[in-house]
Amino acid sequence: MSERIVVKIGSSSLTSEEGGLNRDSIRFFASELASRHSRGDAVMLVTSGAVAAGFRRIGYASRPKAVHEKQAAAAVGQALLMQAYQEELSEYGIVAAQILLTRADFSNRRRIQNALMTIEELLNQRIIPIINENDTVATDELVLKFGDNDNLSALVAAMTKAAKLVIITDMDGLYTEDPRKNPQAVKIDRVEQISEDILKLAGGAGSSVGTGGMRSKIEAARIAMRGGVQAFIGKVQQEGDLNLAVNGSGRGTYFDTKLHSLSMKKQWLGFHAMPQGRITVDDGAVTALLVGGKSLLPAGVTATEGDFHPGDIVEVINRQNEVLGRGVVNYASWQLLAAAGLGTEEVARRLEVPRIEVIHRDEWVTLK
Numbered sequence: 109m110s111e112r113i114v115v116k117i118g119s120s121s122l123t124s125e126e127g128g129l130n131r132d133s134i135r136f137f138a139s140e141l142a143s144r145h146s147r148g149d150a151v152m153l154v155t156s157g158a159v160a161a162g163f164r165r166i167g168y169a170s171r172p173k174a175v176h177e178k179q180a181a182a183a184v185g186q187a188l189l190m191q192a193y194q195e196e197l198s199e200y201g202i203v204a205a206q207i208l209l210t211r212a213d214f215s216n217r218r219r220i221q222n223a224l225m226t227i228e229e230l231l232n233q234r235i236i237p238i239i240n241e242n243d244t245v246a247t248d249e250l251v252l253k254f255g256d257n258d259n260l261s262a263l264v265a266a267m268t269k270a271a272k273l274v275i276i277t278d279m280d281g282l283y284t285e286d287p288r289k290n291p292q293a294v295k296i297d298r299v300e301q302i303s304e305d306i307l308k309l310a311g312g313a314g315s316s317v318g319t320g321g322m323r324s325k326i327e328a329a330r331i332a333m334r335g336g337v338q339a340f341i342g343k344v345q346q347e348g349d350l351n352l353a354v355n356g357s358g359r360g361t362y363f364d365t366k367l368h369s370l371s372m373k374k375q376w377l378g379f380h381a382m383p384q385g386r387i388t389v390d391d392g393a394v395t396a397l398l399v400g401g402k403s404l405l406p407a408g409v410t411a412t413e414g415d416f417h418p419g420d421i422v423e424v425i426n427r428q429n430e431v432l433g434r435g436v437v438n439y440a441s442w443q444l445l446a447a448a449g450l451g452t453e454e455v456a457r458r459l460e461v462p463r464i465e466v467i468h469r470d471e472w473v474t475l476k
């Protein structure tokens with residue numbers, strides 16, 4: 109059966125600690141991708157490695173830390189990376205395309221629609237889109253940077269309604285602890301829900317070339333699952349490993365989902381738009397939102413944060429500060445402050461709001 113898949117390859121799989129691209133690795137991954145492509149899959153690749161490939165060529169002794177140096181390294185390395193993929197994929201008669209995206213592109217509806225249309229056309233033409241963060245324009249200081257490509261790959265998978273996201277890394281899955289630190293750590297084969305406990309298992313990057321570590325991969329798996337995409341985190345190292353990973357018997361951890369893909373509108377709400385504020389809710393409201401599929405009423409609100417207006421997107425958290433989801437708010441922040449904890453009739457008497465629900469169920473996305 110042919111499928112739509114997104115494959116993400118981390119810096120640690122493409123480069124050595126001393127920097128520079130490992131051409132054998134690129135050759136190997138190209139052959140794995142070509143094998144899925146020849147089965148009829150629509151294959152997209154999200155690849156890191158620009159900074160790691162470029163710093164060596166520039167002459168820096170190690171992976172740079174300063175933003176301008178990282179961006180210079182990425183500018184050099186991205187060209188080397190594309191050249192290597194293009195040459196290796198052409199051995200199989202496959203054409204590759206370069207797509208560079210930033211977090212800010214995802215926050216702009218028109219830009220992201222355009223990127224999606226481009227990707228769809230490339231896939232129609234049996235081209236493999238090769239996607240990376242546009243490092244020269246994305247900056248660290250703002251929330252506008254992905255930093256690692258794990259999140260980017262999950263957003264691409266959700267946006268293109270891929271069946272599967274394969275996150276390739278140097279570890280054969282998620283362990284109960286970082287195996288580099290504790291060799292007794294035990295591998296987890298399947299995860300059906302990403303709880304806070306699962307997130308706590310994961311530490312930072314294991315190598316000096318990787319950035320995200322396991323935590324950002326699990327966060328990516330969470331986005332993928334919410335978007336109705338099955339995610340895999342693990343190793344693809346020998347011939348046929350990518351097929352195994354796609355078919356369910358790969359060397360890694362599977363994050364299964366029973367959810368259906370989210371509409372572009374709900375993806376926008378949940379993943380892309382920048383929230384303008386936060387609303388804290390009580391336990392009754394948590395159940396109403398997460399279990400009952402109900403709208404959020406003022407009675408369940410205990411606190412608000414930020415300056416928002418009707419129509420803005422806000423994040424909803426519980427008393428433990430865990431994010432439950434996001435939605436379109438019908439109140440201004442000052443109105444909600446006045447209405448918090450009150451019954452609906454009381455609110456209707458006191459305030460003029462476009463809708464009595466703080467967030468209507470149709471304009472809500474659960475992220476927990």
Ligand SMILES: Nc1ncnc2c1ncn2[C@@H]1O[C@H](COP(=O)(O)OP(=O)(O)O)[C@@H](O)[C@H]1O
Binds near residue numbers: 256310321
């Ligand atoms: N619980 C865990 N299970 C597995 N690996 C973990 C865990 N916590 C931290 N890690 C580390 O995450 C690393 C992979 O992330 P990273 O170095 O960013 O790789 P990549 O470049 O492939 O994105 C592993 O090498 C491992 O040391």
Ligand SMILES: N[C@@H](CCC(=O)OP(=O)(O)O)C(=O)O
Binds near residue numbers: 156
């Ligand atoms: N866009 C950057 C990605 C940075 C990075 O190291 O990411 P990753 O290896 O996925 O943790 C690059 O190409 O170098």
